[in-house]
Amino acid sequence: GRWTHTAAVEEVRRREAGFVWIGLHEPDAEQIEGVAETFGLHELAVEDAVHAHQRPKLERYDNTLFMVLKTVRYVAHESPDTANEIVETGELMVFLGQDFVVTVRHGNHSGLSLVRRQLECDQERLRMGPSAVLWAISDHVVDNYLDVTEHIEQDIDETETRVFAPRSTVSAEQIYLLKREVLELRRAVQPLATPLRKLADGDTPLVPAEVRSYFRDVDDHLTTVSERVGSFDELLTTLVDATLAKITLQQNTDMRKITAWAAIISVPTMVAGIYGMNFENMPELHWKYGYPLAIGVILGICLVLYRIFRKNQWL
Amino acid sequence: GRWTHTAAVEEVRRREAGFVWIGLHEPDAEQIEGVAETFGLHELAVEDAVHAHQRPKLERYDNTLFMVLKTVRYVAHESPDTANEIVETGELMVFLGQDFVVTVRHGNHSGLSLVRRQLECDQERLRMGPSAVLWAISDHVVDNYLDVTEHIEQDIDETETRVFAPRSTVSAEQIYLLKREVLELRRAVQPLATPLRKLADGDTPLVPAEVRSYFRDVDDHLTTVSERVGSFDELLTTLVDATLAKITLQQNTDMRKITAWAAIISVPTMVAGIYGMNFENMPELHWKYGYPLAIGVILGICLVLYRIFRKNQWL
Amino acid sequence: GRWTHTAAVEEVRRREAGFVWIGLHEPDAEQIEGVAETFGLHELAVEDAVHAHQRPKLERYDNTLFMVLKTVRYVAHESPDTANEIVETGELMVFLGQDFVVTVRHGNHSGLSLVRRQLECDQERLRMGPSAVLWAISDHVVDNYLDVTEHIEQDIDETETRVFAPRSTVSAEQIYLLKREVLELRRAVQPLATPLRKLADGDTPLVPAEVRSYFRDVDDHLTTVSERVGSFDELLTTLVDATLAKITLQQNTDMRKITAWAAIISVPTMVAGIYGMNFENMPELHWKYGYPLAIGVILGICLVLYRIFRKNQWL
Amino acid sequence: GRWTHTAAVEEVRRREAGFVWIGLHEPDAEQIEGVAETFGLHELAVEDAVHAHQRPKLERYDNTLFMVLKTVRYVAHESPDTANEIVETGELMVFLGQDFVVTVRHGNHSGLSLVRRQLECDQERLRMGPSAVLWAISDHVVDNYLDVTEHIEQDIDETETRVFAPRSTVSAEQIYLLKREVLELRRAVQPLATPLRKLADGDTPLVPAEVRSYFRDVDDHLTTVSERVGSFDELLTTLVDATLAKITLQQNTDMRKITAWAAIISVPTMVAGIYGMNFENMPELHWKYGYPLAIGVILGICLVLYRIFRKNQWL
Amino acid sequence: GRWTHTAAVEEVRRREAGFVWIGLHEPDAEQIEGVAETFGLHELAVEDAVHAHQRPKLERYDNTLFMVLKTVRYVAHESPDTANEIVETGELMVFLGQDFVVTVRHGNHSGLSLVRRQLECDQERLRMGPSAVLWAISDHVVDNYLDVTEHIEQDIDETETRVFAPRSTVSAEQIYLLKREVLELRRAVQPLATPLRKLADGDTPLVPAEVRSYFRDVDDHLTTVSERVGSFDELLTTLVDATLAKITLQQNTDMRKITAWAAIISVPTMVAGIYGMNFENMPELHWKYGYPLAIGVILGICLVLYRIFRKNQWL
Structure with missing residues (x-):
């Protein structure tokens, strides 16, 4: 037992x-x-x-x-x-x-x-x-x-x-x-x-x-x-x-990337703003290829900025 | 006593x-x-x-x-x-x-x-x-x-x-x-x-x-x-x-979210800026459906951006 | 002595x-x-x-x-x-x-x-x-x-x-x-x-x-x-x-407050930008109450945003 | 052996x-x-x-x-x-x-x-x-x-x-x-x-x-x-x-640099915006050299800002 | 020796x-x-x-x-x-x-x-x-x-x-x-x-x-x-x-200062944007002193903002 x-x-x-x-x-x-x-x-x-x-x-x-x-x-x-x-x-x-x-x-x-x-x-x-x-x-x-x-x-x-x-x-x-x-x-x-x-x-x-x-x-x-x-x-x-x-560090990297894009985007806005002014006497406005030229300039500046940021490793 | x-x-x-x-x-x-x-x-x-x-x-x-x-x-x-x-x-x-x-x-x-x-x-x-x-x-x-x-x-x-x-x-x-x-x-x-x-x-x-x-x-x-x-x-x-x-970390998350929205909002401003330019020769301005098209383009870009940010978990 | x-x-x-x-x-x-x-x-x-x-x-x-x-x-x-x-x-x-x-x-x-x-x-x-x-x-x-x-x-x-x-x-x-x-x-x-x-x-x-x-x-x-x-x-x-x-923490609080106001302010700019476009065919522009309506829409969106931020305690 | x-x-x-x-x-x-x-x-x-x-x-x-x-x-x-x-x-x-x-x-x-x-x-x-x-x-x-x-x-x-x-x-x-x-x-x-x-x-x-x-x-x-x-x-x-x-520290330095450029870029946008207003009665718009003057003012302000930032070591 | x-x-x-x-x-x-x-x-x-x-x-x-x-x-x-x-x-x-x-x-x-x-x-x-x-x-x-x-x-x-x-x-x-x-x-x-x-x-x-x-x-x-x-x-x-x-702390101080200025600068852009809209029926545009008034309003708001920021020690 x-x-x-x-x-x-x-x-x-x-x-x-x-x-x-x-x-x-x-x-x-x-x-x-x-x-x-x-x-x-x-x-x-x-x-x-x-x-x-x-x-x-x-x-x-x-x-x-x-x-x-x-x-x-x-x-x-x-x-x-x-x-x-x-x-x-x-x-x-x-x-x-x-x-x-x-x-x-x-x-x-x-x-x-x-x-x-x-x-x-x-x-x-x-x-x-x-x-x-x-x-x-x-x-x-x-x-x-x-x-x-x-x-x-x-x-x-x-x-x-x-x-x-x-x-x-x-x-x-x-x-x-x-x-x-x-x-x-x-x-x-x-x-x-x-x-x-x-x-x-x-x-x-x-x-x-x-x-x-x-x-x-x-x-x-x-x-x-x-x-x-x-x-x-x-x-x-x-x-x-x-x-x-x-x-x-990541925040810094993000901030740089963000800012780089912000800079790139701010260019068209700025250029467009200038050609949106109502001055009577703005010769470019009357050029035949004024518009495509403006667009071209915008794209050009954006591209240059993009390359610069790329080189500095911000993008 | x-x-x-x-x-x-x-x-x-x-x-x-x-x-x-x-x-x-x-x-x-x-x-x-x-x-x-x-x-x-x-x-x-x-x-x-x-x-x-x-x-x-x-x-x-x-x-x-x-x-x-x-x-x-x-x-x-x-x-x-x-x-x-x-x-x-x-x-x-x-x-x-x-x-x-x-x-x-x-x-x-x-x-x-x-x-x-x-x-x-x-x-x-x-x-x-x-x-x-x-x-x-x-x-x-x-x-x-x-x-x-x-x-x-x-x-x-x-x-x-x-x-x-x-x-x-x-x-x-x-x-x-x-x-x-x-x-x-x-x-x-x-x-x-x-x-x-x-x-x-x-x-x-x-x-x-x-x-x-x-x-x-x-x-x-x-x-x-x-x-x-x-x-x-x-x-x-x-x-x-x-x-x-x-x-x-929260600040970083907030900053990403904020910036994503800022990017999305900057698109209409930019596109609108471009079509606000006063060039004489801007063919789109004379198209019958130019305006709704522009709005459509704006919404489209915004949507694409939204999806990209979503995928990267910024939003 | x-x-x-x-x-x-x-x-x-x-x-x-x-x-x-x-x-x-x-x-x-x-x-x-x-x-x-x-x-x-x-x-x-x-x-x-x-x-x-x-x-x-x-x-x-x-x-x-x-x-x-x-x-x-x-x-x-x-x-x-x-x-x-x-x-x-x-x-x-x-x-x-x-x-x-x-x-x-x-x-x-x-x-x-x-x-x-x-x-x-x-x-x-x-x-x-x-x-x-x-x-x-x-x-x-x-x-x-x-x-x-x-x-x-x-x-x-x-x-x-x-x-x-x-x-x-x-x-x-x-x-x-x-x-x-x-x-x-x-x-x-x-x-x-x-x-x-x-x-x-x-x-x-x-x-x-x-x-x-x-x-x-x-x-x-x-x-x-x-x-x-x-x-x-x-x-x-x-x-x-x-x-x-x-x-x-204070920086984060400040950043949120700042950003909330930035978002609220970006709305009028965006809407105004859209109605500043020069398309020929933009019906709203010809409405009698188009302008006050636009202002109303702007104020409305701003108010909604303000409330959302308030609720999330960003403001 | x-x-x-x-x-x-x-x-x-x-x-x-x-x-x-x-x-x-x-x-x-x-x-x-x-x-x-x-x-x-x-x-x-x-x-x-x-x-x-x-x-x-x-x-x-x-x-x-x-x-x-x-x-x-x-x-x-x-x-x-x-x-x-x-x-x-x-x-x-x-x-x-x-x-x-x-x-x-x-x-x-x-x-x-x-x-x-x-x-x-x-x-x-x-x-x-x-x-x-x-x-x-x-x-x-x-x-x-x-x-x-x-x-x-x-x-x-x-x-x-x-x-x-x-x-x-x-x-x-x-x-x-x-x-x-x-x-x-x-x-x-x-x-x-x-x-x-x-x-x-x-x-x-x-x-x-x-x-x-x-x-x-x-x-x-x-x-x-x-x-x-x-x-x-x-x-x-x-x-x-x-x-x-x-x-x-680097983030601070970057933020200053970024912000300085953002400030410089915001000036043309602002000035252009003002001259993009549609008031009937804006005398500058009718001046012969209104446009180049505006551009000049813009460049001038940008330059001054650039110098200020340079001096404060933000750039 | x-x-x-x-x-x-x-x-x-x-x-x-x-x-x-x-x-x-x-x-x-x-x-x-x-x-x-x-x-x-x-x-x-x-x-x-x-x-x-x-x-x-x-x-x-x-x-x-x-x-x-x-x-x-x-x-x-x-x-x-x-x-x-x-x-x-x-x-x-x-x-x-x-x-x-x-x-x-x-x-x-x-x-x-x-x-x-x-x-x-x-x-x-x-x-x-x-x-x-x-x-x-x-x-x-x-x-x-x-x-x-x-x-x-x-x-x-x-x-x-x-x-x-x-x-x-x-x-x-x-x-x-x-x-x-x-x-x-x-x-x-x-x-x-x-x-x-x-x-x-x-x-x-x-x-x-x-x-x-x-x-x-x-x-x-x-x-x-x-x-x-x-x-x-x-x-x-x-x-x-x-x-x-x-x-x-310095970053926070800088950020506040920067943002305060950004807010002040965003006001003219916003107001100018509104008066840049192309609505047919915008009475202010036809006022004789519409333009100076608009400029006045802009300066006024900027000043108020400046004072508020000053008081909160952001500037």
Whole structure:
């Protein structure tokens, strides 16, 4: 039959081997109560686990560790144009004891079934105890960061291409949106460095020496993510400025083109105006070929202007 | 009857249990004098408590702690447009001794009655002594920060939406105002980190071990606030630039539209100018359908221009 | 009669009580020579005291301390518009020994007579020895920083108001000037933190324990100043950008208004042009009410355009 | 015959002198397996070596060192205009043991044959053991950074020249591209500082004292590269802003020129319009030299306008 | 006769007093070989001394110190407009031993004859040994920095004045150039701090205690330079933005002026157009004073417009 968690932990303690892994999804205060009692979880940590909206951290209470991780998910969208959310965040809390792991998930995209299946196939790691679960979760979460980072890089690339396309009409909104989401991602990623470093440095007896180098590896990947997110931040700031420069340049180009045509068009109006004057004594008006000549003069001046503008690259 | 503070502290000391909590609101030098004498408060701290305009800090004098906190209040306003103050700050000073707490409030929104009521219901915490009061106050103040932060986030969201709305006329003033208020909030929030960390690290015998982890929890929340305020700062800087890019882009779009219409309108003027010339020998003028033909030609050219501009997305 | 400084110091040393305070204003090498010899001041410090243009610092030579402080003065001006200097800096050097203080002032606004008078009334502090003088001077200088900071805050407020006033013509020059002066203030303020912290931490036997907490207090005020100067810096950067956005927005508004009127005016010209054509066969020309009709049509189109522009908020 | 790596390492261990250097290029898991087993390489390091996309780092596993370096190559292009990649990165992993070096290369431009040849000629260094190989590789990689840095400096110089050339049409795209590539270079360069410093500080017995000062030298060169890359970063940010200012200034200049010509051209149209009015009683129309006079007036006004604009530097 | 360096050093060692100072200018490998051998200089340091392009640093090899300093020279130019180099850098290497100093100069402006003459007059300092030479050189170099800094400050002041002059045409190029040169200066100045601090802290027995406080003094001056260079950096960034705002504002002002005139000129054209229509029935055309009236109306409207624009400060 199914085990109650109390029964499970008793069985484990009787056998003096193995550990219990209990997974909860957005539990309310009552649901977590029993678990907290069974495993002796600290009141403050339990409160954090219920309310969510925590930042990544690692806390140590007597003989349990409490770790909070932010999970992120890339929200697929057809183009950066149409999106208004790119990074969705969730939360994952882990209580780690000598012979148990309790995971609490918040948000929809933080499923751990994959992690669990992979771990169950890897007896060697499972034998390292509950901290192997903590490692597998951290690794999974940081791998997700890397994924999201790559998607965002593609979005930035696409936005770049669009910004600098010859006749583009990219507004600054997309870049601003990317910036906002990159900042959100950064807020999820960066604070995790300290917890991981503590775990890698073997701050606690709950993490055996052999597991530590795995955490060091995760920390390494996190640093990679962190650095890339950092460059996104800088790139996007420059991209806003470059977009502005591009729009201004385009405006200048447009203005020149417009003005060149305006100048060309103003010539016939001016010449026609002159021959529309009502002076009695205007000899040209009586010439036989006065009219075609006037038209010819107009076309001639227009052509000359056109060539001049062409040469100055205004047209 | 009511206790004088001297009587109260004597009673407490006689019983060797409990503590005294004295609350003052914007006291002048005289009012605080007696209290300072009774509890042996240090001259410099007392001066700070009277004059206010201190930054958040924690100081230790022999056997009292002196802590300054900035309280903040979100000033409700209909829209970011109409506001000129978003964050109002006040001050809260706490003297903490073995058997007493003296709180001094400056500003109108720093009431502690709620904190007092909640504490009085929580006998377990009250039994931890005066430092529980310090904790409850810190927690209350930092929770307020979180509230204000959320309100400001909404303001920023609203401003974003308005900036990027298709035909918006958002001026940079609102963003600048938000920036200024965010900087003020940051000045209240960030310096509190050091005091809280000291309290959590058990720098002093006045804070028993069991209370320390509560301060660690408050410090955690403060870090969350701090990080969010930090991103507001960066976001608003980018928002100013994005607004500029948006206005410039709009100007370009407007200029194109304007110019396209100007070009279209200049055609009839030009053609009409030509047929307004007074040459004797202009055959078209004598054609029976010269006039409707001319009008037709004018409309035709206008239509062609209109289509060209449409295709180039100038119209 | 008046004391020579040698006599004074001998008297003090004979009595084994009190101390000598010697004040110099912009002394040349010769003037300071005698003093330096009497009190055994270090050659390098003396050189610094003569040449000025030092940054705030605290140096320790055997049994004297040498401290440099920057004094600042707010240069009153009618409006930020007309100023070209807002912060004037001077220098104050203090040599501190077991039984003497030598102060050297550079610049016109660093008078210490006020400090001296206040100290002479405060026997308790005077009894703490020469370091009380150093404290009184530091306190005075930092209080001045606070004053100047408040004045600059007012200038920034005023500039803000002017920048965002509906029809303002604020140039970026004022903001740039404020920025430059804020940077100068920062250069005076920030380096003082290290010296003050050293004095507060009791790095030296010349400063007795009871005086240290006073230095801690001064350091506190300095941090307040430092933080505010820091936000000025950031605010002004944002203000420049916001000003740019404001000017650009105004330009766009102006352009729309201008263009709308241009469009309205181009209609009569166009219509008039058409009826100015010389075709033989233009029936409207022969209508009895052709002319008033044409004028009517012109006015009608103009009115419609006016309403359209009004609705689009171009006018 | 050729040695298998197992035979080679056995031979070396038998002789108790020399060391084995094995070079692999983008090996798959299988290819590296045998090597890993022979030399007892750590599973995590081996995984990193296969998958690449690591950041520069130095890790220590029992008695091997694992170092990752990023190699960079300057992608030649005719002008910054036509490029879309300037810096290409590869990876180089080094396993260092008591008597072996295993190098794993990723990317096409990370060849080490030159390093090997140079080392083989330098018996003195070879005698220092495997760490001399690690040094030679680091030195080679950092020298490449320096090369690339110099090429990029030339690109920046060229872009500068083009941006500020009188009639240039430099778009912001090139500057943005340079910025992006500089950020990529920075991501390769900066994280290498920590590993090199560790090697120079003699963190490990695998690097004998005599080799350490060589690593210090490499670290020095790296710092030079790092500082230059850092100034590129800042320079390019300023360059974007300066470009914007330049375009805006040019637009202003163009607008003035255009407007000046528009004003000059509007004069004949206006005057002609007036003499095109059909009033019965317009004496000028009947003057004998009315027409040439009108033309003269027109030319005169145009000339005066031209001179005025010339004087104000609008033309 | 003249001494060979070998003879010189032998003489010095025999006498057990004094020291040898050898100065080289851009030596090639051969020239430095003999010197290196005589004094036992380390191979890596010698290589650095030959190749130049080092960053400021201090290295310690057994019983010699090797220090690299960047020398700077302000390149005089008539105005920031015409310059394209403002700061020229050179290099100065110093080998310091128990009884010798070897100086290697790169670049043309790093002459040390002045330093040598001054030192030769100051027997007291000479007696402190070779480290006094190192001090004199550092002092000389840092004094040069200060000089250059003051020149650059003047350039910035001049550029400011020009940017904000009412009818200026300052391009962003000058500001960008100043920024670039300031960054170069910073790269020379900042890395020198660590070496100087090490020398002041007495990291090495080669520098006797009495010389250390002199190095502390030099370090102080360097910090002053560093801070000023840092504010230049910030100031110039703001200046670029302020320039942009200024140009944009001027463009707006120009546009208003231009448009106002365009509006005024469009009135005669429009009115003339109307009276140029060929309607049969236009009573005004037959009025005796129709023409002057029309002209009057035109002038009247123009005047009204002129006044309105004047009042709105468009003209």
